[in-house]
Amino acid sequence: MDFYHSEDNNKFRHLVNWIVDIIVVIAFAWFLVYAYGTQIVIAGHSMSPLLESEDVVLMDRISYDFGRPIRFDVVVFQREDQKMNVKRVIGLPGETVQIKNDEIYIDGEKLKEPEGLGRVSLSGLAEKPVKLGEDEYFLLGDNRDSSEDSRFSNIGNVSGRQIQGKVWFRMRPFSRMELIRSK
Numbered sequence: 541m542d543f544y545h546s547e548d549n550n551k552f553r554h555l556v557n558w559i560v561d562i563i564v565v566i567a568f569a570w571f572l573v574y575a576y577g578t579q580i581v582i583a584g585h586s587m588s589p590l591l592e593s594e595d596v597v598l599m600d601r602i603s604y605d606f607g608r609p610i611r612f613d614v615v616v617f618q619r620e621d622q623k624m625n626v627k628r629v630i631g632l633p634g635e636t637v638q639i640k641n642d643e644i645y646i647d648g649e650k651l652k653e654p655e656g657l658g659r660v661s662l663s664g665l666a667e668k669p670v671k672l673g674e675d676e677y678f679l680l681g682d683n684r685d686s687s688e689d690s691r692f693s694n695i696g697n698v699s700g701r702q703i704q705g706k707v708w709f710r711m712r713p714f715s716r717m718e719l720i721r722s723k
Contacts, residue, residue: 575602578705580616580624586681586688587626589656590614590720596712597626597720599705608633608700609677612654612722614707617679617698626707627689628657631678633700637670639663639691644680660684664691675700 578599582591591597591614599616609615613629631637635646642659644651644666661684670690672678676697681687689695707720 576600576708579711580626580707582626585686586683587614587628588683588686590682591626591707591710595710595716597707598709598711600708601705603706604700604703609703609706610722614720614722615677615679616704616707617702618704619695619702624704625688625695627679627681627687627698629677630680631670631672631690633672633674633676635672635678637666637672637678637690638668639666657682657684660691662691665693665696666691670697672697673699677703 576598578601580597580599582593582595582597585593609629609632611629611632614626615629616624616626618624630644630651631646636648638645638648639660640663642661644653644660660680666678670678676699678690679695679698680689680691690697710716710718710720
């Protein structure tokens, strides 16, 4: 009789192990999708040539839970009107940003930008020095002449809580699939 009881116990243990394995796999898959798989569809041409309208990118939600955005990161932020936008980090907390003579200055020093980023022909709010708070960022689109960004009062300085994550991968169109890196 103990033999049959032991066999039933093994079947039950096997079933419990199987259920636990399935739960772990589902939890791991959910974590990966939540953390690294949030899809964002690019609207407009403000990030051209890096990102074009209708490109689909993936956002990393976790990186800024353990760190802060750095200069030239491409981030997703939520505007006051709840729309999601994608822009590049230019100014960091505590810095002073100014745009003059089509150039960006950080704390009075000309910013050396990566190649491919357009000149800034419209200074907007940054015509005068813009002092960033302890949790504020100055964001610009790569296509500076066609970007609604921190230079304009409806966006302004973006707080850290508005930044939802970092763009890390373009998944569509398939012909342009690639990792998106800070310059």
